[in-house]
Amino acid sequence: MKISDIQSLEGFACLQGEYTDTQVQDGYTSDLLSDVMAHAEEDSVLITIQAHKNTVAVSSLVGVVAIIVCSNRPATDDMLEAAREEGIAVFQTDGNQFQTSSLIAQHLASCPAR
Amino acid sequence: MRLIQIADALEAEVHHAPKGWEQISIESVFASDLMSDVLMSDRDEMLVITSLSTEQSIRSAGIVGSEAVIIANNKTVTDGMIALAKELDIALFCTIFPKYESCIRLGRIMGL
Amino acid sequence: MSDEEQKEPLQSSLRVQELIYGLKIGEVMTKKVFAVSRNCTMRDVQQIMKSNGITGVPVVDNRRVVGFVSMNDVMTALEEGGMDEGVIARMSGEVQTLAEEMPLSFAISAFNKFSFRSFPVVSKKNELVGILTFRNINLALIRELSRQLREMEHLHEYPEEHASLELVKVYQLNRYDFENGGKASIEIKKFLKERGISLALVRRVAVASYELEINLVAHSIGGMLSFDINKDRVKISSHDRGPGIDDVEQALTEGFSTANEWIRSQGFGAGMGLPNVKRVSDEFAIQSAVGMGTMIRTVIHFKEEKQNED
Numbered sequence: 001m002k003i004s005d006i007q008s009l010e011g012f013a014c015l016q017g018e019y020t021d022t023q024v025q026d027g028y029t030s031d032l033l034s035d036v037m038a039h040a041e042e043d044s045v046l047i048t049i050q051a052h053k054n055t056v057a058v059s060s061l062v063g064v065v066a067i068i069v070c071s072n073r074p075a076t077d078d079m080l081e082a083a084r085e086e087g088i089a090v091f092q093t094d095g096n097q098f099q100t101s102s103l104i105a106q107h108l109a110s111c112p113a114r
Numbered sequence: 115m116r117l118i119q120i121a122d123a124l125e126a127e128v129h130h131a132p133k134g135w136e137q138i139s140i141e142s143v144f145a146s147d148l149m150s151d152v153l154m155s156d157r158d159e160m161l162v163i164t165s166l167s168t169e170q171s172i173r174s175a176g177i178v179g180s181e182a183v184i185i186a187n188n189k190t191v192t193d194g195m196i197a198l199a200k201e202l203d204i205a206l207f208c209t210i211f212p213k214y215e216s217c218i219r220l221g222r223i224m225g226l
Numbered sequence: 227m228s229d230e231e232q233k234e235p236l237q238s239s240l241r242v243q244e245l246i247y248g249l250k251i252g253e254v255m256t257k258k259v260f261a262v263s264r265n266c267t268m269r270d271v272q273q274i275m276k277s278n279g280i281t282g283v284p285v286v287d288n289r290r291v292v293g294f295v296s297m298n299d300v301m302t303a304l305e306e307g308g309m310d311e312g313v314i315a316r317m318s319g320e321v322q323t324l325a326e327e328m329p330l331s332f333a334i335s336a337f338n339k340f341s342f343r344s345f346p347v348v349s350k351k352n353e354l355v356g357i358l359t360f361r362n363i364n365l366a367l368i369r370e371l372s373r374q375l376r377e378m379e380h381l382h383e384y385p386e387e388h389a390s391l392e393l394v395k396v397y398q399l400n401r402y403d404f405e406n407g408g409k410a411s412i413e414i415k416k417f418l419k420e421r422g423i424s425l426a427l428v429r430r431v432a433v434a435s436y437e438l439e440i441n442l443v444a445h446s447i448g449g450m451l452s453f454d455i456n457k458d459r460v461k462i463s464s465h466d467r468g469p470g471i472d473d474v475e476q477a478l479t480e481g482f483s484t485a486n487e488w489i490r491s492q493g494f495g496a497g498m499g500l501p502n503v504k505r506v507s508d509e510f511a512i513q514s515a516v517g518m519g520t521m522i523r524t525v526i527h528f529k530e531e532k533q534n535e536d
Contacts, residue, residue: 029214031147034491035165035187039212047214049151049496054487071151073496074481097145098163101214102221149440149493153433154502156426166493170440173408174493177415177432179425202412 001111003066003089006045009103012068015075016083016090022065027104029097033058040064047100051075056082065089068104070097115140115223117182117205120161123219124184126207129191130199131182138181138205143224145217149174163220165213169194176202186213240396243331244452245370246363247465247521251333252326254366255347255356261286262295266313268303271295282357284346285317289353291346293317323348325515326355330366331465332518333358339517391421396452399442404492407443410451411436418460423528430506431460431526437499438464438522444489446520459508463523470516478504478512 004021007014026044030036033054036046042063048055051069056079059067066089069075075090083090093100118136121128132138141159146152147166152174161182162175167189175183176198182205185191191208199206209216260274261284271283275297285293295317303309303316324333324345336345337360347356397410415432419425435451442449442464449466471477478500485495500522504510509525 027214028212029145029217030165030212031151031493032165032491033487035147039187049146049148050490051481076481097213098143098217098221099226101145101217102226105214105218105221106226147493148490148496148498150437150496150498150502153437154498154505156429156433158425164493168404168493170404170408170493173412174436177408177411177429177436179429 001107003045005107005111006066006068006089006091006104009093009107011095012091012093014089015069015092016080016088018084019065019087019089024065024108027101027108028064029101036064037062045104047097047104049073049097051079053078053082055079056086056088059088060086066091068093068100070095070100115220117161119223120182120184120220121207123223124207124209124211124216126184126209129196129206129208131205131207132203135182135205140181143217143220144180145213147213152180153178161220163213163216165189167191167195167208169198171195172198172202172204172206176204181205182207184209184216186211186216240398240450240452241374242367242371243450244396244463245367246330246334247450247452247463249330249366249370250326251324251328251330251347251358252356254330254333254362255326255358256362257356259284259346259354259357261291261354262313263287264292264312264314267310268295268300268313268316269309271313272300272304272309275300280344280357281359282342282344284321284354284357285313286354291321291323291348291354293319294321294346296342321346324358325350328513328515328518329465329521330363331467331521332515333363335467335518391455391457393417393453393455396450397439398448398450399439399446400448401443401446403443407439408436409439410453411439414453414455414460417455427526427528431462433506434503434524434526435462437503438462438524440494441499441503441522442466444485444492444494449519458529459525459527461523461525463521465521466519468517468519470518471512471514471520472516474512474514477514 001024024045026041028040028044029047031050036058040062045066046064047068051073069092072094117138140161142157143161144155145163160180162180163184165187167185185208188210281297283295284291324347344359349355418428446466447468451464454461480501481497483495483497489495507524508527511523514520
């Protein structure tokens with residue numbers, strides 16, 4: 001699954017689209033930035049409701065390539081600005097973290113990264 | 115799904131569970147580490163999965179009338195949390211799986 | 227005063243505190259105000275003070291407060307031979323006013339913060355409507371307490387039939403005390419559940435109360451949460467001693483938060499607290515002044531179920 005595939009999922013909107021369209025390897029669901037820092041894998045997508053600047057900073061540090069903001073939570077402008085600078089994609093969905101995690105896992109399984 | 119299926123799927127350690135917990139029915143799962151988010155959920159027969167291992171996690175789940183709390187990410191569960199789970203008589207499990215993996219496993223049972 | 231150190235304050239002393247939160251400045255102030263206009267002299271002011279036994283006189287222009295002449299200002303003028311000068315020259319021009327709809331607690335903060343002996347009180351239109359001294363506060367408290375005492379005696383003689391669903395309780399909350407934040411809500415939830423209130427209603431009360439508790443713990447320097455329950459409704463009020471909210475509208479916007487990373491690591495501060503309280507409440511009111519405190523009042527009715535949940 002490529003990052004751009006996320007955009008075509010139902011109920012997803014792209015909030016920050018300036019990124020290099022690479023393969024997504026894994027998912028990580030968390031709102032605790034310390035956990036993201038410690039456990040998220042390189043080239044994964046972060047599923048969260050923490051839509052602020054620090055989320056981008058941590059994502060960039062651990063190599064998260066896309067952030068999915070769940071439950072249609074609003075993302076702050078400075079978050080999107082930071083994401084643009086770091087080239088991290090930001091999507092928004094009406095699904096909650098539970099549903100979104102399952103959905104992403106299915107798509108990762110049906111179109112596995114090479 | 116029944117709470118016992120959930121415990122099995124997550125290979126969960128049971129810290130506290132009300133009497134007859136195995137048969138408790140769970141209709142919706144809520145995964146979040148932000149209690150403010152948990153407090154916005156008002157569904158019946160709910161389960162909360164969180165990696166925030168604090169007493170407030172148990173309290174918030176109790177406030178919204180959740181049936182069970184699952185602490186994900188192999189986090190340590192404190193005595194205070196167990197005592198609170200007993201006081202509120204709410205099931206408290208922990209799992210070694212991260213929240214993402216836990217969601218996927220439960221999603222499979224629910225046919226998502 | 228060491229009321230902050232006291233672990234479990236008496237409910238009776240909390241009741242007095244609840245009173246100072248419940249009364250509005252407008253209900254307590256002296257409504258008969260002696261004010262002077264810009265073209266009066268210091269001697270005019272001194273005459274007014276003397277014949278009415280007051281210690282401070284606001285200077286107004288078209289009902290707006292533009293200055294304040296205190297007893298001290300008059301003394302200084304007397305010493306310096308400036309009694310025939312206009313008030314403009316001798317008044318203090320930066321006047322701290324209080325708004326009539328503020329809770330009395332804000333006034334007490336103001337008395338502590340500034341060394342003034344009285345404050346002009348203004349209406350929403352910023353017009354002078356009264357004056358507040360500490361004496362007003364003391365009298366009001368005595369009056370209210372004796373009224374409550376009479377009510378309690380009356381209740382004692384004629385106990386109500388629906389006494390089972392009656393509760394007045396006040397909880398004290400301290401800054402960053404995440405350990406205890408939430409205990410009050412659990413207690414209230416239990417109280418309502420045991421009395422057969424529907425789960426949906428219990429949940430709404432519990433959510434509002436819990437969010438307010440966490441709000442006090444995470445964002446205020448300390449305050450109190452009080453419950454007033456009868457057979458028709460639950461009233462919850464939250465009061466704190468500061469710091470006060472600069473922009474209330476912003477605070478009610480989903481996603482807006484002033485929380486720091488530590489509060490976030492506790493699972494809070496996503497900027498959903500106050501909007502969530504408003505969402506579950508039938509009535510919601512907030513009032514805040516920077517440096518004085520914030521007061522939030524919410525009511526949840528037992529009868530008609532709120533429809534627009536989710």
